Amino acid sequence: MRMKRKEKKINGSKLFDGxxxxxxxxxxxxxxxxxxxxxxxxxxxxxxxIRGNVIFWPIGVTLEAYKRIxxxxxxxxxxxxxxxxxxxxxxxSVIVMSMGAYALSRTRLKGRRVFGFLxxxxxxxxxxxxxxxxxxxxxxxxxxxxxxxxxxACNAFYIIIMRTYFEGIPVELEEVARLDGxxxxxxxxxxxxxxSKPMFATIALYCAVNRWNGYFWSMILLKDIKKAxxxxxxxxxxxxxxxxxxxxxxxxxxxxxxxxxxxxxxxxIIPIILVYxxxxxxxxxGLTVGAVKG
Amino acid sequence: xxPGKQTCRxxxxxxxxxxxxxxxxxxxxxxxxxxxxxxxxxxLVIAFKDYSPYKGIWESxxxxxxxxxxxxxxxxxxxxxxxxxxxxLSMLIFGFPAPIIxxxxxxxxxxxxxxxxxxxxSYIPHFISLVVVCSMVTSFLSPTSGIxxxxxxxxxxxxxxxxxxxxxxxxxxxxVNIWQTIGYNSIVYIAALxxxxxxxxxxxxxxxxxxLQQALHITLPGLLPTIxxxxxxxxxxxxxxxxxxxxxxxxxxxxxxxDVINTYVYRSGILEGRYDYATAIGLLNSVISFILVILANKxxxxxTETSLx
Numbered sequence: 385m386r387m388k389r390k391e392k393k394i395n396g397s398k399l400f401d402g403x404x405x406x407x408x409x410x411x412x413x414x415x416x417x418x419x420x421x422x423x424x425x426x427x428x429x430x431x432x433x434i435r436g437n438v439i440f441w442p443i444g445v446t447l448e449a450y451k452r453i454x455x456x457x458x459x460x461x462x463x464x465x466x467x468x469x470x471x472x473x474x475x476x477s478v479i480v481m482s483m484g485a486y487a488l489s490r491t492r493l494k495g496r497r498v499f500g501f502l503x504x505x506x507x508x509x510x511x512x513x514x515x516x517x518x519x520x521x522x523x524x525x526x527x528x529x530x531x532x533x534x535x536x537a538c539n540a541f542y543i544i545i546m547r548t549y550f551e552g553i554p555v556e557l558e559e560v561a562r563l564d565g566x567x568x569x570x571x572x573x574x575x576x577x578x579x580s581k582p583m584f585a586t587i588a589l590y591c592a593v594n595r596w597n598g599y600f601w602s603m604i605l606l607k608d609i610k611k612a613x614x615x616x617x618x619x620x621x622x623x624x625x626x627x628x629x630x631x632x633x634x635x636x637x638x639x640x641x642x643x644x645x646x647x648x649x650x651x652x653i654i655p656i657i658l659v660y661x662x663x664x665x666x667x668x669x670g671l672t673v674g675a676v677k678g
Numbered sequence: 679x680x681p682g683k684q685t686c687r688x689x690x691x692x693x694x695x696x697x698x699x700x701x702x703x704x705x706x707x708x709x710x711x712x713x714x715x716x717x718x719x720x721x722l723v724i725a726f727k728d729y730s731p732y733k734g735i736w737e738s739x740x741x742x743x744x745x746x747x748x749x750x751x752x753x754x755x756x757x758x759x760x761x762x763x764x765x766x767l768s769m770l771i772f773g774f775p776a777p778i779i780x781x782x783x784x785x786x787x788x789x790x791x792x793x794x795x796x797x798x799x800s801y802i803p804h805f806i807s808l809v810v811v812c813s814m815v816t817s818f819l820s821p822t823s824g825i826x827x828x829x830x831x832x833x834x835x836x837x838x839x840x841x842x843x844x845x846x847x848x849x850x851x852x853x854v855n856i857w858q859t860i861g862y863n864s865i866v867y868i869a870a871l872x873x874x875x876x877x878x879x880x881x882x883x884x885x886x887x888x889x890l891q892q893a894l895h896i897t898l899p900g901l902l903p904t905i906x907x908x909x910x911x912x913x914x915x916x917x918x919x920x921x922x923x924x925x926x927x928x929x930x931x932x933x934x935x936x937d938v939i940n941t942y943v944y945r946s947g948i949l950e951g952r953y954d955y956a957t958a959i960g961l962l963n964s965v966i967s968f969i970l971v972i973l974a975n976k977x978x979x980x981x982t983e984t985s986l987x
Contacts, residue, residue: 397889404783408796411780414857415799418814421825436828484707487700494694499708506711508971511718512960513940514947518735519718535714538707568699597807600922604948615809619926622813642823649810656805664798667805 419657426450426646430639433646448640449647456648458609458617466596466613469532474591477537478584484538485546486572500547507540513604520605527607536601542587549583550576586666596656614652621648725958738954745958754942762938766916768852774912776860778905781867782893797868800861812926815854816841841927844935851927851936855920866908867901874900906978913974917967939963 425433429444437443453459488496488503511519516535517526525531553576561571577584599615606612609620622645720735725745727738749755780800787793803811818824819840827837840846878896887895921940928936939959947956 400786400889401788404786405792407783408787408792411860412796412799415803415861418818419802421818422814425825433825434823434828436825436832439825439829480706480710483703487704490697490700492694492697493700493704499704502708502716503711506715509968510964511715511722512957512964513943514953514957514960515718515721516714517948518721518724518953518957519714522721522735523713534710538710538714543707568697569703572703593805597805597809599807599809600925615807618813619809622809622816626816645813645817649813653806653810657802660802660805661798664801667801 419653422646422649426643426650428643430642433643434639449643450651452640452644453647453651456617456621458612461610462612462614462617465611466615468529469598469602469613470592470595473533473537473595474588476533477539477542477591478588480537481539481543481587482546482577482580482584483572485543486550486576487568488543489547489550503540503543516601517604526605527611529611531605532602535605536598539591542590546580546583546587549580553579582666585663589663589666593656618648618652621645722957722961724954725961727954729954729957741954745955746962748955749959749962754937757934758937758939758942761935762917762919762940764935765848765851765919765938768848769855769919770912770916772852773856773859774909776856777863778867778901780860781864781871781901782897784864784868785871785897786889786893797861797864800864802861803858804862806858808923808926811854811858812923815850815927819850841929842931844932847928847932847936851920851924854923854927863908866904870901870904871897910971910974910978913970915967916970917963 421438424440424442425438426449427445427447428438428442429446430448432438432443487493488499490496493499520526520531520535523531525535557575557579558571561575566574597615598613599619602613603616603619606616609617625641625645628641724735724738726740726742727735728741729735729738784793784796787796818826821827821837821839826840831837838846840850874896878900879892882892882896917939919938919940921938921944924936924938924941925944928941940963943956943960943963946952946959
């Protein structure tokens with residue numbers, strides 16, 4: 385009797401394992417398939433894509449859609465803008481936030497509780513869309529690159545992560561460096577930064593990804609399409625495309641237009657997908673550092 | 679050891695003016711926060727004023743609570759509040775448990791390589807921009823050229839205008855959201871799982887507990903503090919539904935179920951230029967959210983001794 389029950393349990397356990405592996409495989413598939421489909425649709429014949437023939441592999445392989453990308457007005461300009469916002473945005477954020485977070489991590493700093501409170505409060509109480517817009521307007525930063533760069537440079541969550549990290553570095557190291565004649569800034573750049581490389585990598589990556597993907601504030605604050613990042617142009621193209629293909633159905637149908645959207649998506653996510661495998665461990669590290677709680 | 683500790687403490691007790699460079703390092707960050715996070719708060723007063731860009735924020739005339747009165751007497755109040763709460767609650771019921779379940783199931787996968795693969799892949803959507811995700815959704819669901827309808831048609835069904843059907847918006851929103859965030863949100867729980875000591879499981883095995891019992895009596899209680907913190911964050915942002923995604927997905931034919939408070943603020947403020955009115959509604963939203971965070975935190979402190987601050 386006892387043997388029998390034990391056997392049953394093992395079977396139940398095996399059954400669950402099998403089910404679990406299948407479920408995880410389904411999750412893998414559900415996550416990857418939209419990307420895979422976008423890729424195969426972008427290199428397929430437009431009419432086959434519309435008829436739904438393209439499901440597992442590309443049909444009527446053509447690079448027609450990709451050839452059309454350079455003819456999109458401002459495409460390369462906005463790609464350049466995105467790179468600009470990503471590099472400088474992440475750079476400014478990391479420099480400003482790390483210096484501030486380091487200062488806040490020193491217990492001798494007067495008023496650090498007040499500063500810390502002011503920073504944490506921004507997590508919970510946000511001014512809202514319109515006040516932020518009006519504030520940019522009053523600072524004459526509407527439609528400027530510098531407004532986008534500075535206005536969204538600080539993030540309370542990242543500051544707290546950085547501060548917690550600096551607090552974890554033994555204070556003895558600071559004392560030794562001070563005996564060597566280093567000032568606070570020297571200690572920060574020569575001791576603290578090299579010791580916190582993984583944390584810096586993580587925060588820089590997060591800021592870069594946020595910049596690369598950000599669209600809402602660029603859409604609202606930048607009126608001039610020549611300053612807009614790729615995401616704003618992408619949204620514009622897709623909206624226009626939908627209107628055009630609605631008009632199309634009466635006249636001759638432009639099949640490549642349907643696959644053009646997929647080609648643009650592929651081009652815009654390629655940098656993220658390419659660097660992802662190399663940097664993903666830092667993403668995870670960052671979140672678990674934050675989970676330790678500040 | 680003791681004297682050593684003493685010398686280490688000394689730099690923390692220096693005269694404050696010797697650390698002026700430390701204060702200098704703090705300056706840029708605090709300045710940016712004051713200018714871009716706190717200064718906007720001053721324009722909240724236009725919620726009670728008839729704002730005119732020529733007169734400026736301070737010279738504009740007071741109108742008291744007129745905009746709140748107008749909002750609550752318009753058809754938008756009921757619609758946007760109802761939709762906000764519906765979408766948030768749906769996310770709470772379906773979206774919140776999803777990453778916890780994923781973390782628990784991943785924990786049961788013994789093959790480390792496969793587990794790592796599922797984890798790594800499931801984070802990807804989080805790093806894809808909303809514009810791209812929403813473009814994929816609208817393209818896939820398109821009634822004329824989308825793959826979903828093409829498959830439906832080949833199976834003999836009528837094409838469905840997914841993004842024009844009010845009753846389908848909330849499910850689509852929830853599914854897309856879960857797709858994008860499930861893996862990434864599970865990281866916190868997976869990290870918490872690794873901190874549960876192994877000897878607890880060893881002891882349970884000796885006592886004859888099976889895997890389900892181990893999961894229910896060791897894993898889940900071990901996760902509870904993390905779950906509570908995440909729940910608090912979610913409860914506090916219940917009025918803060920992802921309007922950026924909604925703006926990309928909705929259209930006038932589904933405003934009935936898709937228009938939330940913040941999308942309405944965006945339309946009436948940015949698109950129609952009624953800054954004062956939109957600020958008033960946004961303020962209402964923030965104040966209620968703020969109260970919700972504090973309440974949720976209080977309740978949690980009482981019940982589980984877990985709190986955000």
